[in-house]
Amino acid sequence: MTSSLISAGLSTTRPSTDEGVPVSVKIRERVKAAKQRFHANDNIADFIQPGELEALLDEVETKMQGVLDSLVIDTVNDHNTESTARRVAKMYLNEVFKGRYMPTPRITEFPNAEHLNELMIVGPITVRSACSHHFVPVIGRLWIGVMPNQSTNVIGLSKYARLAEWVMSRPQIQEEAVVQLADLIMKKTRPDGLALVMEANHYCMSWRGVRDMDSKMLNSVMRGVFLKDAVLRQEFLSLIPRQK
Numbered sequence: 001m002t003s004s005l006i007s008a009g010l011s012t013t014r015p016s017t018d019e020g021v022p023v024s025v026k027i028r029e030r031v032k033a034a035k036q037r038f039h040a041n042d043n044i045a046d047f048i049q050p051g052e053l054e055a056l057l058d059e060v061e062t063k064m065q066g067v068l069d070s071l072v073i074d075t076v077n078d079h080n081t082e083s084t085a086r087r088v089a090k091m092y093l094n095e096v097f098k099g100r101y102m103p104t105p106r107i108t109e110f111p112n113a114e115h116l117n118e119l120m121i122v123g124p125i126t127v128r129s130a131c132s133h134h135f136v137p138v139i140g141r142l143w144i145g146v147m148p149n150q151s152t153n154v155i156g157l158s159k160y161a162r163l164a165e166w167v168m169s170r171p172q173i174q175e176e177a178v179v180q181l182a183d184l185i186m187k188k189t190r191p192d193g194l195a196l197v198m199e200a201n202h203y204c205m206s207w208r209g210v211r212d213m214d215s216k217m218l219n220s221v222m223r224g225v226f227l228k229d230a231v232l233r234q235e236f237l238s239l240i241p242r243q244k
């Protein structure tokens with residue numbers, strides 16, 4: 001009787017083997033075990049367990065405080081920066097890089113009852129991202145052209161903007177961001193064709209570095225019928241009102 005009580009007590013107080021292991025390490029080990037990538041512009045939501053995002057926020061706050069300390073900023077006496085480490089951690093995890101940590105937005109699908117296969121364009125969708133190199137803003141706009149498939153469902157118009165936000169709210173480079181978004185829309189909607197144009201200001205070129213205020217980066221991705229049909233491609237490009 002006594003011995004069974006003692007062993008029961010022992011088993012409830014025994015420390016778990018990963019106690020003290022930073023939550024970022026636990027998440028990283030899961031991603032590695034699944035042989036997945038965790039580049040800056042990858043989504044890792046599948047590897048984060050309930051409650052871990054809050055623990056990750058605490059961990060990033062602590063590390064950010066270390067950065068402020070190394071920048072020799074008196075966060076104890078400076079009322080402006082005393083909560084900056086927490087603010088920056090929240091901004092990264094819950095706002096500007098949330099597309100790494102949150103699952104894919106839910107997409108409402110509607111039957112393509114009329115078997116429509118006419119060109120549809122949505123835009124300009126505002127792009128808010130950050131460059132992977134310096135973590136400073138990339139702000140721009142994008143246009144999406146879709147040639148629906150007569151036999152697949154159509155998705156709600158706002159969902160293009162939601163998918164774009166999910167992909168862009170990660171550290172990105174523009175060339176990879178547009179390809180990621182095109183792949184995602186192709187996977188979700190299976191249209192006959194997809195055209196995507198993005199133009200953006202990169203603050204790493206204006207706020208710092210060469211400090212060129214006017215140059216933008218422009219790029220496009222064409223898939224399916226937009227690749228094969230030059231007239232359709234031209235129709236899309238002529239309809240997007242870029243100069244406004």
Ligand SMILES: Nc1nc2c(ncn2[C@@H]2O[C@H](COP(=O)(O)OP(=O)(O)OP(=O)(O)O)[C@@H](O)[C@H]2O)c(=O)[nH]1
Nearest residue numbers: 131132133172173174175202204205208209210217
């Ligand atoms: N191709 C591409 N380059 C980008 C993008 N965003 C930023 N860059 C560039 O990435 C480069 C990073 O270059 P590095 O030479 O490693 O960094 P750096 O020494 O800070 O460079 P400078 O910006 O020239 O001062 C810079 O030339 C940026 O302009 C992007 O979306 N695509």
